[in-house]
Amino acid sequence: MKGELKVGIVGAPRGSGFVRAIQTVTETELVTICDINKQILEDRSKQFGIERKYTEYEEMADSDLDIIIVATPMPLHVPQAVMALKKGKHVLTEVPAATDLEQCWQLVQAVKESGCKYMMAENYTYMKPNVLIREMAHKGIFGETYFGEGEYIHELKGLNEITKWRRKWQTGRNGCTYPTHSLGPVMQWFKDRVATVCCLGSGHHYKDPRGDFYENEDSTFMICKMVRGGQINVRLDMLSDRPHNLTYYSLQGTKGCYEAPRGFGDDHKIWLKDYHKEIKWYSLWDFEAKFMPEMWRNPPEEALRAGHGGGDYFEIRDFVDCIVKETKPPVDVYDALDMTVPGLVSELSINNGGIPVPVPDFRNINKFPDDLPDILRNSNMISVQL
Numbered sequence: 560m561k562g563e564l565k566v567g568i569v570g571a572p573r574g575s576g577f578v579r580a581i582q583t584v585t586e587t588e589l590v591t592i593c594d595i596n597k598q599i600l601e602d603r604s605k606q607f608g609i610e611r612k613y614t615e616y617e618e619m620a621d622s623d624l625d626i627i628i629v630a631t632p633m634p635l636h637v638p639q640a641v642m643a644l645k646k647g648k649h650v651l652t653e654v655p656a657a658t659d660l661e662q663c664w665q666l667v668q669a670v671k672e673s674g675c676k677y678m679m680a681e682n683y684t685y686m687k688p689n690v691l692i693r694e695m696a697h698k699g700i701f702g703e704t705y706f707g708e709g710e711y712i713h714e715l716k717g718l719n720e721i722t723k724w725r726r727k728w729q730t731g732r733n734g735c736t737y738p739t740h741s742l743g744p745v746m747q748w749f750k751d752r753v754a755t756v757c758c759l760g761s762g763h764h765y766k767d768p769r770g771d772f773y774e775n776e777d778s779t780f781m782i783c784k785m786v787r788g789g790q791i792n793v794r795l796d797m798l799s800d801r802p803h804n805l806t807y808y809s810l811q812g813t814k815g816c817y818e819a820p821r822g823f824g825d826d827h828k829i830w831l832k833d834y835h836k837e838i839k840w841y842s843l844w845d846f847e848a849k850f851m852p853e854m855w856r857n858p859p860e861e862a863l864r865a866g867h868g869g870g871d872y873f874e875i876r877d878f879v880d881c882i883v884k885e886t887k888p889p890v891d892v893y894d895a896l897d898m899t900v901p902g903l904v905s906e907l908s909i910n911n912g913g914i915p916v917p918v919p920d921f922r923n924i925n926k927f928p929d930d931l932p933d934i935l936r937n938s939n940m941i942s943v944q945l
């Protein structure tokens with residue numbers, strides 16, 4: 560079925576990151592791009608040789624597409640996904656899935672009613688070391704997993720002024736406002752979801768160019784108590800002056816542990832009770848030959864050029880597979896909300912001295928907002944307008 564699935568992208572800058580992958584996957588054809596910024600639209604469509612372009616999203620959503628990739632600012636993910644689903648399109652949206660609880664509910668309803676596939680593009684779950692650790696964790700190599708960490712340290716004060724939505728939705732709210740890259744992979748290793756979060760921050764030490772302190776504290780720490788009793792700690796820092804580290808993770812189980820590098824010559828390291836006599840670090844890559852899943856063994860050359868070390872290619876490949884084979888998307892709407900909602904409700908925790916806040920499971924919400932825990936039903940997390 561070469562090129563049978565027609566793809567449109569809304570939000571050209573980040574959306575461009577998917578182009579090589581769409582062109583590499585044989586079943587898909589990129590036919591159009593939409594962006595309200597005419598200059599960006601012109602530049603990107605020229606770059607990729609796309610003739611059909613839109614500045615009005617609804618017009619694109621009304622057209623003969625099979626798949627829409629939503630790569631616009633965070634608060635638009637749900638409205639644009641819902642519109643596409645209602646028009647019978649399969650949807651891949653950027654992270655996070657939603658910006659308030661009402662949006663989560665709307666998204667679930669639209670997915671259920673549409674019969675179409677929805678997936679959240681949590682690309683860090685496709686990164687090579689994360690895929691290898693997932694495979695090993697699911698095979699029980701770490702024993703029972705009970706502690707993990709994820710850190711996303713990405714100083715973006717300058718980017719806030721160019722992509723102004725970030726100044727509202729990422730640094731203009733308090734709490735863990737961009738959680739999915741850190742939480743997503745570790746949650747998959749655990750095969751569990753977050754039951755409760757407590758969130759605290761390190762205070763406010765930076766001001767924007769207008770002289771206002773950022774509403775988001777410099778480093779926020781979200782402690783996630785998992786349903787089965789384990790714990791994942793998530794650190795988010797978009798403000799501190801320092802080098803980036805977007806991909807620090809760790810995992811502890813009853814039979815071993817893993818730590819990602821924090822840079823400066825460090826590598827992915829592991830210790831496993833059943834494999835190592837001495838208690839010291841060994842290279843994760845010693846286990847690549849035995850445990851690396853098939854998709855990462857012989858990736859096509861084009862895949863490796865597709866962005867995020869090949870992760871963007873595998874993400875599109877998986878999304879297309881779930882459409883073609885009619886299977887569950889690897890990060891479906893409920894998985895997407897499991898990765899997103901802890902961050903949303905962390906705002907209530909951090910604004911109330913770090914109190915524990917329950918994380919609703921949208922699989923069990925039949926009536927909204929009635930079925931939410933009291934603390935959330937009576938909070939301003941239901942609908943957030945900035």
Ligand SMILES: NC(=O)c1ccc[n+]([C@@H]2O[C@H](COP(=O)([O-])OP(=O)(O)OC[C@H]3O[C@@H](n4cnc5c(N)ncnc54)[C@H](O)[C@@H]3O)[C@@H](O)[C@H]2O)c1
Nearest residue numbers: 570571572573593594595596616630631632633653654722
């Ligand atoms: N997964 C990742 O690694 C990753 C990386 C970067 C960004 N992102 C996510 O991608 C999204 C976009 O981020 P970005 O850095 O490209 O932001 P950006 O501001 O550079 O791009 C957003 C684009 O959307 C366009 N847009 C805004 N409203 C629109 C509308 N109503 N209709 C059509 N176009 C509209 C803007 O003109 C702009 O060109 C965000 O949600 C962000 O969280 C994810």
